[in-house]
Amino acid sequence: MSGAPGKTAREVALLLADIGTLLELNGEDTFRARAFTSAARALEGVDADLVALARADDLTSLRGIGSGIAKVVREYVLTGTSSLYEQLRSTTPIGMYELLRVPGLGPKRIHTLYQELGVDGLDALEEAARSGRIAAVAGMGAKTEAKILEGIDFARSSRQLRRYPEALELAVRLLGWLQELPDVDAVEIVGALRRRMEVVDRVELVAASGNPARVLEAFRGLQGLQEGEHSADEASLVLSDGMLARLRCVKPARFVAAVVWETGSADHVSALAERAAALGGSFSPDGLVLQGSAKRPGDEGILYEKLELQYVPPELREGLGELDLAAAWTVPKLVELEDLRGTFHCHTTFSDGKATLEEMAEGARERGWAYLGIADHSRTAGYAGGLSIEQVRKQQRDIDRYNRSRAAEGFDFRLFKGIESDILSDGSLDYPADVLRTFDYVVGSVHSAFGLPREEMTRRIVRAAKNPFLTIIGHMTGRLLLTRDAYAVDVEEVLRAAARSGAIVEINANPHRLDLDWRYVRDAAELGILIAINPDAHSVTALGHVAFGINMARKAGLEPRQILNTWPVEEVAEYFAKRKQKS
Numbered sequence: 001m002s003g004a005p006g007k008t009a010r011e012v013a014l015l016l017a018d019i020g021t022l023l024e025l026n027g028e029d030t031f032r033a034r035a036f037t038s039a040a041r042a043l044e045g046v047d048a049d050l051v052a053l054a055r056a057d058d059l060t061s062l063r064g065i066g067s068g069i070a071k072v073v074r075e076y077v078l079t080g081t082s083s084l085y086e087q088l089r090s091t092t093p094i095g096m097y098e099l100l101r102v103p104g105l106g107p108k109r110i111h112t113l114y115q116e117l118g119v120d121g122l123d124a125l126e127e128a129a130r131s132g133r134i135a136a137v138a139g140m141g142a143k144t145e146a147k148i149l150e151g152i153d154f155a156r157s158s159r160q161l162r163r164y165p166e167a168l169e170l171a172v173r174l175l176g177w178l179q180e181l182p183d184v185d186a187v188e189i190v191g192a193l194r195r196r197m198e199v200v201d202r203v204e205l206v207a208a209s210g211n212p213a214r215v216l217e218a219f220r221g222l223q224g225l226q227e228g229e230h231s232a233d234e235a236s237l238v239l240s241d242g243m244l245a246r247l248r249c250v251k252p253a254r255f256v257a258a259v260v261w262e263t264g265s266a267d268h269v270s271a272l273a274e275r276a277a278a279l280g281g282s283f284s285p286d287g288l289v290l291q292g293s294a295k296r297p298g299d300e301g302i303l304y305e306k307l308e309l310q311y312v313p314p315e316l317r318e319g320l321g322e323l324d325l326a327a328a329w330t331v332p333k334l335v336e337l338e339d340l341r342g343t344f345h346c347h348t349t350f351s352d353g354k355a356t357l358e359e360m361a362e363g364a365r366e367r368g369w370a371y372l373g374i375a376d377h378s379r380t381a382g383y384a385g386g387l388s389i390e391q392v393r394k395q396q397r398d399i400d401r402y403n404r405s406r407a408a409e410g411f412d413f414r415l416f417k418g419i420e421s422d423i424l425s426d427g428s429l430d431y432p433a434d435v436l437r438t439f440d441y442v443v444g445s446v447h448s449a450f451g452l453p454r455e456e457m458t459r460r461i462v463r464a465a466k467n468p469f470l471t472i473i474g475h476m477t478g479r480l481l482l483t484r485d486a487y488a489v490d491v492e493e494v495l496r497a498a499a500r501s502g503a504i505v506e507i508n509a510n511p512h513r514l515d516l517d518w519r520y521v522r523d524a525a526e527l528g529i530l531i532a533i534n535p536d537a538h539s540v541t542a543l544g545h546v547a548f549g550i551n552m553a554r555k556a557g558l559e560p561r562q563i564l565n566t567w568p569v570e571e572v573a574e575y576f577a578k579r580k581q582k583s
Helices: 009-025 030-044 050-055 067-079 083-091 095-099 107-117 122-130 142-157 164-179 212-220 252-263 266-278 300-306 322-327 357-366 389-408 454-466 491-501 518-526 541-555 569-581
Strands: 184-190 202-209 226-231 234-238 244-250 282-284 287-290 293-295 371-377 414-422 441-445 504-508 531-534
Touching: 009 030, 009 067, 009 083, 009 107, 030 067, 050 067, 067 083, 095 107, 095 122, 107 122, 122 142, 164 184, 164 202, 164 244, 164 541, 184 252, 202 212, 202 252, 212 234, 212 244, 244 252, 252 266, 252 282, 252 287, 252 300, 266 282, 266 287, 266 322, 287 300, 357 371, 357 389, 357 541, 371 389, 371 441, 389 414, 414 569, 454 491, 491 504, 491 518, 504 518, 504 541, 518 531, 518 541, 531 541
Parallel strands: 202 244, 371 414, 414 441, 504 531
Antiparallel strands: 184 202, 226 234, 234 244, 282 287, 287 293
16 A cells, blocks of 8 residues: 555655655764755645656656655655655654654754653653753753753643644545455545544444454454554554544445544434434434334435434534524534635745745645635734835835736636734734735734733734734644644633624645644634634745635535625725725
């Protein structure tokens, strides 16, 4: 399963990033490690046939790919493996991978701790920190040691977790492999991944077969994987990176019930079972039985219908009152990816983006969108190439020029002038009022001073929410999934302030963020707050991150009209204009 050639640019980028990390963990030349990391970033937004380039020995035509890295990429895309990667993996203690999950502990520091103290895993790290030995290492100190101790519990709690797209990529590969088996009649991804949870601890699938035993035997025999627990109708495997994969295989007549049951959540299927019992029957992984006869529904919709319920999409099956809606036939018509007509939080080469303004615009237009909002970093974000006032004016002239040229060519597409303004420590926005007034909209985000006390951080963002120049609150809690916890903030109080002021709340669709959390998005919707799904895109390819934001919006039960991006361009422009009038 792992040896097939034809790797995507994203897969190659992940490999190069891993190699860069491994080189640093092994204490190799920093320049070489950074070259791999830079090449990985350059490939993230590339849409090219890497196999064709490899066969033509033309990979160096890609930006950031030198001759040495081209050899690594060529081997990987043509053979499916990388000898350099495998060699580095074999010389790196497995426990050092866990250390990368400790916030603030990068590869270089991990190598230093390994060399100086023999730290090769979380247990050794904790012992060194508690004994005070880390504070004595040059360049560390007592504060670093304290932060490491705080981060160890976080690292342990996230040990077996994966972000949605990473787990989905694996699940899709397993799904494709199972579909090729002659004994498999049908197969479905289930569990938390099918419910589109932002983070999952395993990949789960259900297959239908006339010979389940043979399918399970083949699954257990996958090369490169460690066998886990198994029973008569299921098998579990521990993958090489520690991820758990589980397959349940049943006879075709049991498939639909098994898919519903294994999709979960536990609260949802328990409520379904209670519903069946109230109707004088039963529901279990083996099937639905009503009034003394077994029902073999051909699809999930029929199963819900037999229970006198409206169909509940998998994203809503969390035991949060969705069956009450289903019983009343008032399940919302959830937003779809196709409902989006544009997005607003996007970066260009004016700040830290990888694509020009024109390239981002054309990428959005090729998606069939009617508009795109450009929101580069503001001047305080110097680390991200934040725009000076002069650069703001130049970009706005470029946007005007682009809009005029496209209109003259007969294209119905518009660029909006935005900015991602830092919310400063006192809650004010970057730039003076006369500059803020020139934007169509302003995304306000916290990028600094994450350690403020909860009350102070809350006051900071509440003050920003009240600012008439602020249009959208960006990534409200600052979390980075499996990397950094949210900073301390009273989200409910911020939402109440947003509801009063009319500020929009962002679902930052970058899969590393997915912030605001969908659970809070439910609260925002109840307060009548308008939502924007923004990819925080730094490349044309990253515009596609909106799909992950759609997942979160669907989990929050949102319908299209509750999301600004689904509105026609004229309504969006009118909304922005009215918002500006309040300033």
